[in-house]
Amino acid sequence: MMPLFQKILVPLDGSEHSVHALKKAVQIAKKFEGQITLIHAYSLTLPVSVSPISMTETGAVTPELMSTLADAAHAHGTRILRNGEKNVRAEGVQVETLLKEGHTVEEILKTAEEGKFDLIVMGARGLSRIKEIFLGSVSHGVTTHARCPVLVVK
Numbered sequence: 001m002m003p004l005f006q007k008i009l010v011p012l013d014g015s016e017h018s019v020h021a022l023k024k025a026v027q028i029a030k031k032f033e034g035q036i037t038l039i040h041a042y043s044l045t046l047p048v049s050v051s052p053i054s055m056t057e058t059g060a061v062t063p064e065l066m067s068t069l070a071d072a073a074h075a076h077g078t079r080i081l082r083n084g085e086k087n088v089r090a091e092g093v094q095v096e097t098l099l100k101e102g103h104t105v106e107e108i109l110k111t112a113e114e115g116k117f118d119l120i121v122m123g124a125r126g127l128s129r130i131k132e133i134f135l136g137s138v139s140h141g142v143t144t145h146a147r148c149p150v151l152v153v154k
């Protein structure tokens with residue numbers, strides 16, 4: 001019989017809740033001899049109120065600004081994943097990382113489905129409470145639509 005939770009997906013955003021979720025995921029992976037995949041998804045959608053300094057006179061966001069934002073988001077995600085990977089490896093658990101650009105909930109769900117993950121372990125609340133009010137929380141979106149079990153860690 002195969003272990004219950006062989007493939008575990010852990011979304012990371014750098015928040016304290018996602019760090020706690022990672023610790024739980026490591027415990028589960030050790031118990032079931034599983035492996036962990038860390039995912040960080042970021043979106044380059046700009047908020048409605050963008051500083052006028054960053055726009056052209058016509059109000060359009062410049063390609064240079066979008067490129068700078070993309071580079072910063074990519075670098076930030078890479079740092080989060082590297083830290084998580086280092087912590088998981090230190091516990092002797094097999095780990096890989098995925099950095100995705102797109103809608104966070106959609107990227108997590110698509111990855112879980114395509115990768116045939118047995119479990120998603122994620123934090124209850126991420127970094128942005130204001131964004132959560134307007135867009136709905138990532139944990140809510142994932143728990144509502146995931147086809148595998150989801151453990152939400154506080």
